[in-house]
Amino acid sequence: ENGYDLWLRYVPIKNKSLLLEYKKQIVSPVVLGTSATAAIARKELSVALLGLTGSSYLINSNINTSSVFIAGTVKSSAVLSALVTKEELNRIGNEGFIIKAKPGKTFITGNTDLAVLYGIFHYLRLLQTNQKVINLNVISIPKLKLRMLNHWDNLNRTVERGYAGFSIWDWHRLPTFIDQRYIDYARANASIGINAVALTNVNANSIILTPAYLEKVKKLADVFRPYGIKVFLTARFSSPIELGRLKTADPLDAIVQQWWTAKANEIYSLIPDFGGFLVKANSEGQPGPQDYKRTHADGANMLANAVAPHKGIVIWRAFVYAAENPVDRHMQANDDFVPLDGKFNSNVMVQVKNGAIDFMPREPFHPLFGAMPKTPLMMEFQVTQEYLGQATNWVFLAPLFKEVLDSDTYAKGKGSTVAKVIDGSLDDHTLTGMTGVANIGNDINWTGHPMAQANWYALGRLAWDYNITSDTIADEWLRMTFSNDAAFVKSTKQIMLRTREIMVDYMNPIGLHHIMATGHHYGPGPWVSNLNRPEWNPVYYHKADSVGIGFNRTASGSNAIGQYHPEARKQWENISTCNEKYLLWFHHASWNHKMKSGRSVWNELVYRYYTGADSVKWMKQEWLKQQSKIDAQRFNDVSMLLDTQLEEAKWWRNACLLYFQTFSKQPIPSNYEQPDKTLDYYKSLRFPFAPGN
Ligand code: BDP
Known part of the structure; x- marks a missing residue:
């Protein structure tokens, strides 16, 4: 198979x-x-x-x-x-x-x-x-209205952060040629309750809004409609200039507003149930309302007015950060968006990533959840594994998704979970939703790594009902995708349920984050310090020095922690009681700071990196026992990928420990197998054709 x-x-x-x-x-x-x-x-x-x-x-x-x-x-x-x-x-x-x-x-x-x-x-x-x-x-009954996939697919069929081949949207042969794959895709989504897709990259190209492309989009919408799936497009904010030859894209300019109204009317004449626009604006170089000294609300509301007569909505992303915010990138979304609470039209949703930095293996929940009660917030998870081993590492994401959904914001006292923010129950919203940045491409198995299919599945199941356990999701998926053999399900489920913690250990233990290599984000790069903007550099995030390691985000540091409700802060704010999973996220801890395990921070890092990498060996051993239980092709595919994963886990371990050791000046205890390469070797690695860049 x-x-x-x-x-x-x-x-x-x-x-x-x-x-x-x-x-x-x-x-x-x-x-x-x-x-x-x-x-x-x-x-x-x-x-x-x-x-x-x-x-x-x-x-x-x-x-x-x-x-x-x-x-x-x-x-x-x-x-x-x-x-x-x-x-x-x-x-x-x-x-x-x-x-x-x-x-x-x-x-x-x-x-x-x-x-x-x-x-x-x-x-x-x-x-x-x-x-x-x-x-x-x-x-x-679905708990959320919009259960969505965001494809970061470019019109030339490359996929930003895609590791499963090229885009499944064959724009060149549309609108006439309908690939069977579109139907199979819609059917798979319907089987797990996914009812909305944004077809195009958030780093948008205005060409998608031209008549020729809208004809193609219409065909996809026609295929998806009977499966209950609505189509959304990403709107490039400067489209009125690029396509309409206007001098400005200022959202308060009447001609600009008319341009968008006409564009919306044109789209709805082709696709009467068009979902609306998904917008990334004033983020990472994308154009937006701030270019005209207007706010995100001004921009969102202009588009919202254009689609409102057709019952469309605007999903406006809160993933913003600019070079002018040198203190802590963690804080910018709240700084920009909290003052706008209550200023968005009723058909606008603000789409918030699960954490404030960027889809790391582990992040605390985003402080916007619980901070914008008057605005419906949509959850954005990343199903594609940009920072989680891309297409070579096996990681089951349901535990990550659930960890975020179950987090308590304390916005209205205990029990104000992120899930209750996004399902509208906490603040009485009717527009609700969750999206996943898709991990789908034209690889024969859709997702590159055969086990990554489980993450597409998990996104759909949790968007339908976030109370389903990770165990149940893994169980269902394994039985349907591989076998009902009890021993197979038991062992493989055990692997799946541990994969996420294993990965955190060998990549980003005890709260480390954003220490990957530049650009492609493949592999470790904690030493990187030469990028133009400070907050692009890993050194900005780990802040290792002779004293210790970690980002002080407490009141004595950037005070990003102050963006959380006081009760939520409590789990992190004191270094001696901080949940250690987030220790270096919120604190600059000395190398000798004592952990609950009794180990120093340095020795804990060593322990975690080695345990994580060793656990991949365990994954492989357990997997090998399943050979007789499933088909040879998928068994072999996963086996080979586990070999790669083990090599990559050791690479993360060695590169990170050798680098951090230059600050801690402490040895890797001799009972551990010592790195066989030098730090310089790891620094010299280059990957010119890494995918998804
Ligand atoms: C980052 C990705 C980048 C995306 C950006 C976003 O590296 O490719 O464009 O997020 O979400 O994770 O807009």
Whole structure:
């Protein structure tokens, strides 16, 4: 197997008694409805049942006397509407679904055909993961409205921070040629509830807004629509100048406003359900309203006005930092955005990265969560592994996502978690959402590393319901993607659940961050100090010197910690009680500062870097035991990548320790295998064609 089928493989069910049970439950299956979505649901069910049971099923569109498996909207049949209460129907909204089963009867229903499709995917997941389906009483409602992927795909098909080949959007052959891959992509997203995609890079190219490209976008939107997926585009703020030949892109200029209104009307005439614009402005050289001395709110509201008549929204990113903020880049988003709380139009969401720096292996939650109660905030996670080993390292991201979502902002007292900020419940917002920067490319297995598919899957599952545990997500995904073999699932799940901590240990232990190499971000570069802007240099972040290491962000330092609510701060502000996972994030600790383990900071770093790298050996050993359990191709792919991962873990370990040792002046204790190369060797490494740059 090459991985193309993702978690939708539908292989024969081996457990004979379960198979018998399933066959009894599924007789003369019916999926009611005449829409394209209902037709997709029928097709999915027939493909899945053939694969899973080995028998071919005709999926009816009408109920007959032998039908015991009935799916459809409540409006489509009295049998279904009798099953649910008015209250339930109100509660489930447009996308939630209900599944009820008792021996010999199964019903799947909701208010829309899309909800029914989601219900069918849920039901198929139960079969794929070999669960009992005789008695079911499921009500499943998405916790977030927008469950999104952001593709950082360029029009020339390179993918910024993409490690799985080139973009799956074949702009050259669109609009006429519809690649089967678009359909398979939409289907995979629908299976996990993803309902929105931004097709283009946030570092936007205005060409996407030209008529020729909008025709292409329309075709993609047409493919995605029956799968419940809305299309968004990234809007380059200077487009009125570049495309409209205007002299300015000032958001308060009436001609500029008219230009955007006309552009929005043009887009909606082609794509009536267009989602709206995603915007990166005044960040890393991108144009924006500040170029005209206007605020982010001025910029966002201008675009929001243009899409509002069509019910579109604007997603405005809070990832901003400028060279003029020398003290601490950590603070700039709050400095810029908190004063704007309450100034954004009602169809604007502000999209915030999970942490204040940049998708590091571990960051404390972003202080904007809990600081803008009047503004709906959208979560931005990075599914593509820019800073987490790119396409060679196996890391399961659900634990990272959940760590952030479960963090308590204390904005309205204990229990004001980040999850409650983004689901709108804390501050009473109806626009809610979560996005992941996609890890998808045209590699045959979609995501480069076969195990990285799990991160796409996890993003979708958690956007639907952030209460699902990492364990459950890994379990489901492994069973569907590889095998239901109990021993395989148990061992491989154990690996998955540990991967993130292992990676933190060999890359960024005890709160280190942003110490990667320049540009491509591949591998370690803690020594880098020669880049133009101070906050691009790793030395700015670790601040190692003869006394110690770490960034003092407490009141005696940059006081970035002051951007958090006092109760939240408590876990970090005192060096002797600080949660050690974040020690060097918030403190400049002396080399001899004593950790809870009894080790000094230096010895703790040594211990973590070595334990992390050694744990990759353990991952490999455990993986090798799975050889007989799965197909040879994917087994071998993962084995080879684990060899690379081990080499890279040692590289991180040796390079970082040798470099930090020049400040600590302390030895790597002799019981550890000593680095076999010099610091100069690590510094001399160059990767001119590293991907994703
Ligand atoms: C950084 C990436 C850069 C992105 C930027 C962003 O290195 O390629 O453009 O974030 O999110 O992580 O805008």
